[in-house]
Amino acid sequence: MRNNCLRLTMWLIASVMVISGCSKDEPKQTKQPAPLVQLYEVGADTQTTARRFVARVDALSTVDLSFQVSGRINQLVEKQGIVVPEGELLAALEPQDYELALRQAKSSLRKAESDFQRGEELKKESYISDSDYDGLKTNYENAQIAVENAQLNIEYAELHAPFNALITNRLVEKHSFVQPNQPVLRVQNINYLRVHVNVPERMMRMAVEEGPHYQVYLENKAGEKVTGNDGQPVTLSYLEHRTEVNEATQTYRVTFKLPRIKGVELLPGMVLTARIEIERPDAQSWWVPLKAVDTSGQEEFAVWLYDEKTKTVSYHPVEVGVIRDNQAQVKGGISAGQKIVSAGIRQLQENMTVRPFDSAKPVL
CATH class of the missing domain: 2.40.30.170 (Efflux pump adaptor protein, beta barrel domain)
Structure with a gap:
């Protein structure tokens, strides 16, 4: 009985080995797809x-405008946010007091001028002294200055746009009484x-x-x-x-x-x-993605050129200048219009066939 069991066991083992040997298939020869790479066209961005x-x-400037004389405002630009052309009226004070002062100054001037002219005639006849004559002359000159000041005060009672002025803020309201140099309007030169x-x-x-x-x-x-x-x-x-x-x-x-x-x-x-x-001012240099520069080969710097006819790549030494912002300045070795590999360079070999990445097509 023991011998029969042993023979049965040996037969089963042999049967399994035969079946296993017969069921082995020949390994399939699968072709590896060409590496997928991303390309960059040199000079495609025209170096911009x-x-x-x-x-x-x-x-250009912001100015607070103010009167140089005091008074009550009777005219004031009504709207903020508008542009008033250069020279146009922005604000004005009540002019009556300054007009009256001008009339008084002109009246004093006429009298001083008449006195001075009469003094000149008397001086010729030596009827008045030099000091009296100088006094008449001084009064006449002071009267002239008073008229000029009165005229200036009338001008100072008005504010005109010093440039094409954007009214940004009215700092006082109409009918307000303002002092000299008190800001009235804020304008901007535009x-x-x-x-x-x-x-x-x-x-x-x-x-x-x-x-x-x-x-x-x-x-x-x-x-x-x-x-x-x-x-x-x-x-x-x-x-x-x-x-x-x-x-x-x-x-x-x-x-x-x-x-x-x-x-x-x-x-x-x-x-x-x-x-x-x-x-860039240098037309002989090109800016390429930093990932396109290969530093693992025998040359210090190189790129992988892509040949559209053969669909292959080749190792190409280049001269690199400045590196900044993930870009490298290639100063020699490539020219505009050439295509280089900008991603996937680590897997490349000389004359290797590659597949350019196309975002419009599926990867697999």
Whole structure:
């Protein structure tokens, strides 16, 4: 019985081995797909870098206007928020007292002039002394000055717009009695506007060292460039900048000039977006993604060029200059229009076939 069990066990083991051997399939030969890479066209962005900053609109100047004489206000601009052309009347005092003073000064002048003319005739005949003559002459000159002062006081009793003035605030009401130099109106000079932008330290350094060509635009909330009546984007020009850095933000304030443009309603105090487009001055250098630069090969810096005909890549040494903001300045070794691998370079080999990434197509 024991021998029968042993023989049965051996037979079962042999049967399992035979079945296992027969059931083995030949391994399938699966072809690995070409690596997926992302491409970047050199010079596709024409070397223009756009930066956006918060911009605050400001008037050229803000002035508190006041009378140089005292009196009761009988005329005052009625509306705030309007623009009054240069030279137009803004406010005026009751003129009666100053007109009366002018009439009195003119009357005194006529008498002083008559006395002086008579004194000249008497002086010729030596009927009056030199001191009497000098006294008549002094009275005449003082009378002339009194008339000029009275005329000035009448002019001082009116306030005219010193420039195209935006009325921002009436500081007193009509019929109020005001003293000399008491602020009456606050106005802003909007012959052109100032736009302040806080620029990072590294960008100021680049502006000083490289002197790139740039253009400044304003953007609305939709991210579109603000345009004038002619449909063209409104551009800003450089006005001034501060050389003292803001210790809290490490930024410099740069001020741009924005002329008044019909169809563009901008007021001091508004906050917009300034778009600064920078063009690099060196046409022989190109800015590429930093991830496109390979530093793991035999060369210090290289990129992988993509051949559209063969769908392959090749290792290509390049000269790298400045590196900033995840971009590298390639100063030699590539030219505009060439395509390089910008993502996935670690898996590449010489003459390897690759698949360019297309966001419109599925990966698998």
